[in-house]
Amino acid sequence: MSTEVETKVDEIVDETKNTEGKKEPGMIRLVMVLAIICFVMAFSLGMVNKITAPAIAANTELKIQNSLKQVLPADEYELLEDFQSDNSIVTAVYAALDQGYVVQVAPSGFSGAIDMMAGISFDGTITGIAIINHAETSGLGANATKPEWQAQFIGEQDDVLVTKDGGIIESITGSTITSRAVCVGVNAARAVAASME
Amino acid sequence: MSEQHKYSVASSPHAVSPVGTRSLMVDVVIALIPALCMSVYFFGPRALTTTLVSVLGCVFFEWAYQKAMKKPVTIGDYSAVITGILLVFVCPVTLPYWMILIGDFFAIVLVKQLFGGLGTNFLNPALAGRAFLMLSYPVPMTTWVKPGKEFWASIVGDNVDVVTGATILASDYMKSGILPEDRSLWDAFIGNVGGCVGETSALMLLIGGLYLVFRGVMRKRIPVVYILTVAVLTFIFPRGDGNLTWMLYEIFGGGLIIGAVFMATDYVTSPNTPRGEIIYAIGCGVFTVFIRYFGGYPEGVSYAILLMNVCVWIIDQYAMPPRYGVTKEMKNAAKAKAKADKLAAKEGAGS
Amino acid sequence: MNVKKQFWEGLVTQNPVWVQLLGMCPILAITTTMFNGIGMGLSVMLILTCANVVISLLRRIIPSKVRIACYIVVIASFVTIVDLVVKGFVPALSESLGLFIPLIVVNCIILGRAEGFASKNTVGAAAWDGICQGFGNMVALVAMCIARELLGAGTFGAGLLNGGEGYRILSEDVVALGMILPVGGFLTLGIMIAMFQYFVNRPKKEEAN
Numbered sequence: 001m002s003t004e005v006e007t008k009v010d011e012i013v014d015e016t017k018n019t020e021g022k023k024e025p026g027m028i029r030l031v032m033v034l035a036i037i038c039f040v041m042a043f044s045l046g047m048v049n050k051i052t053a054p055a056i057a058a059n060t061e062l063k064i065q066n067s068l069k070q071v072l073p074a075d076e077y078e079l080l081e082d083f084q085s086d087n088s089i090v091t092a093v094y095a096a097l098d099q100g101y102v103v104q105v106a107p108s109g110f111s112g113a114i115d116m117m118a119g120i121s122f123d124g125t126i127t128g129i130a131i132i133n134h135a136e137t138s139g140l141g142a143n144a145t146k147p148e149w150q151a152q153f154i155g156e157q158d159d160v161l162v163t164k165d166g167g168i169i170e171s172i173t174g175s176t177i178t179s180r181a182v183c184v185g186v187n188a189a190r191a192v193a194a195s196m197e
Numbered sequence: 198m199s200e201q202h203k204y205s206v207a208s209s210p211h212a213v214s215p216v217g218t219r220s221l222m223v224d225v226v227i228a229l230i231p232a233l234c235m236s237v238y239f240f241g242p243r244a245l246t247t248t249l250v251s252v253l254g255c256v257f258f259e260w261a262y263q264k265a266m267k268k269p270v271t272i273g274d275y276s277a278v279i280t281g282i283l284l285v286f287v288c289p290v291t292l293p294y295w296m297i298l299i300g301d302f303f304a305i306v307l308v309k310q311l312f313g314g315l316g317t318n319f320l321n322p323a324l325a326g327r328a329f330l331m332l333s334y335p336v337p338m339t340t341w342v343k344p345g346k347e348f349w350a351s352i353v354g355d356n357v358d359v360v361t362g363a364t365i366l367a368s369d370y371m372k373s374g375i376l377p378e379d380r381s382l383w384d385a386f387i388g389n390v391g392g393c394v395g396e397t398s399a400l401m402l403l404i405g406g407l408y409l410v411f412r413g414v415m416r417k418r419i420p421v422v423y424i425l426t427v428a429v430l431t432f433i434f435p436r437g438d439g440n441l442t443w444m445l446y447e448i449f450g451g452g453l454i455i456g457a458v459f460m461a462t463d464y465v466t467s468p469n470t471p472r473g474e475i476i477y478a479i480g481c482g483v484f485t486v487f488i489r490y491f492g493g494y495p496e497g498v499s500y501a502i503l504l505m506n507v508c509v510w511i512i513d514q515y516a517m518p519p520r521y522g523v524t525k526e527m528k529n530a531a532k533a534k535a536k537a538d539k540l541a542a543k544e545g546a547g548s
Numbered sequence: 549m550n551v552k553k554q555f556w557e558g559l560v561t562q563n564p565v566w567v568q569l570l571g572m573c574p575i576l577a578i579t580t581t582m583f584n585g586i587g588m589g590l591s592v593m594l595i596l597t598c599a600n601v602v603i604s605l606l607r608r609i610i611p612s613k614v615r616i617a618c619y620i621v622v623i624a625s626f627v628t629i630v631d632l633v634v635k636g637f638v639p640a641l642s643e644s645l646g647l648f649i650p651l652i653v654v655n656c657i658i659l660g661r662a663e664g665f666a667s668k669n670t671v672g673a674a675a676w677d678g679i680c681q682g683f684g685n686m687v688a689l690v691a692m693c694i695a696r697e698l699l700g701a702g703t704f705g706a707g708l709l710n711g712g713e714g715y716r717i718l719s720e721d722v723v724a725l726g727m728i729l730p731v732g733g734f735l736t737l738g739i740m741i742a743m744f745q746y747f748v749n750r751p752k753k754e755e756a757n
């Protein structure tokens with residue numbers, strides 16, 4: 001009980017101190033305090049940024065490298081700036097040293113674009129696909145990220161279609177639209193890779 | 198003391214109708230039986246067993262919750278039975294029994310009892326149960342069996358090897374603007390199409406609905422306006438060949454009839470005023486067509502009704518009928534007076 | 549300063565989630581795996597404690613007219629620092645929490661405690677308050693995570709235990725996927741608040757009688 005009384009007394013003392021300090025501060029004081037706080041905080045942010053920036057850049061690079069390695073293993077990759085494609089879903093093309101091309105595409109799926117990569121070897125064979133970002137329905141379209149489903153693309157030498165459209169890709173149960181979108185992305189990647197030679 | 202026993206003291210209402218909750222609910226159960234028979238004919242005896250399991254599940258959960266919470270047990274009013282039947286009627290026939298029981302639990306305990314039981318739930322329990330199942334088990338909830346004796350699902354087992362066939366609203370057909378070739382309008386009308394247990398047979402559902410109207414149990418406004426709204430919208434804006442054909446497929450092909458006749462008319466979760474009923478039904482119709490045309494799902498009836506369920510309170514506030522004896526002139530005069538008073542008060546404060 | 553009382557307030561009687569209902573956005577959005585819950589809980593605890601300390605230190609200097617602006621600058625800076633650090637050194641957490649770390653800026657717990665507690669109390673009390681409230685928040689987050697992860701994904705401790713796989717308790721065919729969707733967040737939170745209020749308020753009623 002006594003401790004509670006003590007805190008109450010503390011609070012009262014605090015309050016009286018607070019009111020003593022407040023003599024309607026002028027405009028200049030308001031601006032000064034705010035400016036100083038902003039300056040100090042901005043300075044500390046700058047310091048933290050200096051420490052973390054290289055680590056963040058390394059992480060981003062590592063993520064891209066991992067996806068590239070997953071779809072088409074090679075010793076070195078080079079981002080190609082001058083690829084030609086009429087297809088607006090192609091977002092980036094990487095040349096995989098001595099192996100082929102990795103094409104980043106963003107076909108529109110069931111809800112929004114599916115950001116994915118497809119590896120195409122020089123002879124037009126699909127070496128692998130990876131989905132980087134998507135907003136498909138969990139439990140249905142989101143199953144496109146499962147390696148078991150993606151495996152059926154590997155080794156295909158021709159344009160891919162889902163079974164419903166007369167192709168060989170078994171579409172994900174209940175998600176024909178997502179499966180079609182992935183096929184569209186892969187075909188666009190193949191077209192770009194073919195035009196590079 | 199003895200004087201008081203002669204007169205029973207009670208608050209209003211004093212007029213007691215012989216039609217109680219129980220007799221209303223029994224009528225609804227009777228009205229659902231033709232659709233169940235048709236479903237057994239097309240989808241096999243599993244339609245009957247799932248319905249029985251679901252009814253038993255709903256009654257059990259209601260009884261168990263009320264026992265556990267030491268509340269009066271109300272399973273005798275048959276409302277849990279109807280929830281059980283309706284929930285199965287909007288699920289595929291192959292849905293495993295345990296999933297049905299999860300849906301029952303969700304509908305009865307979470308949607309109905311936690312909000313105070315029959316009369317105070319703000320969502321239709323069966324539809325809310327279906328919505329939860331749809332989100333939780335998307336694949337089993339969208340696996341449809343082809344109708345016909347050779348495709349009957351077995352009563353036991355998980356039925357993984359059934360012959361599947363899409364509903365005519367699915368992306369193979371009407372979602373992509375294609376009229377189904379192998380299913381005639383007559384098939385869609387009598388229920389010879391893939392779909393949920395009880396939603397496919399428009400004919401039998403309409404017979405049930407007519408029975409309810411004949412018994413004076415059902416209010417006609419909501420189903421009539423709901424179906425008309427969908428009909429008008431799909432007739433004016435068809436997505437395939439032929440306005441009339443397209444419209445009829447939209448009406449008979451999905452869950453519209455069961456939704457309009459048995460779900461949207463639920464007493465607890467629909468408005469109580471004539472104007473409110475019309476606003477509510479138009480809302481249901483518009484949302485149904487919007488979801489079917491522009492939404493992700495092929496069928497929009499259940500979500501449309503749930504959406505409008507949530508709006509019922511506001512609709513009832515807006516559509517309150519005028520008090521007896523109050524004319525429009527009196528209302529306008531009162532409004533004008535209130536405005537003048539406000540102005541006067543403002544001026545008074547200003548000076 | 550009352551160490552025990554403040555701790556009990558943060559954990560039970562003034563729990564930021566179950567009683568004050570502050571910071572609902574991350575609670576509903578990210579409580580899908582135990583990894584997310586602990587990561588989010590620790591981030592909020594760290595930011596809350598740092599912001600409380602700085603604001604308590606400056607409580608005599610900050611004029612009341614610009615106090616909210618000052619608090620927000622301080623809070624936003626700490627959030628950005630945590631965001632950068634997480635991005636740089638715990639990339640997996642940054643990937644699964646995504647936008648919700650920067651969004652801690654607008655989390656009401658932090659501004660609420662700055663305005664309601666730190667600006668009126670000594671530095672020590674404010675620091676302890678940050679830790680207690682942050683801990684209460686984390687306990688609630690983790691409880692939500694465990695419930696939703698178990699029912700929605702069937703695992704326990706995904707991303708954290710058993711080499712990141714977590715322990716599978718329910719089969720993938722059985723779990724109710726709805727529980728890890730936003731719907732499940734609302735359901736779990738509602739049921740948890742109801743149960744918590746029931747158990748916390750019950751003895752009080754008996755006393756009153």
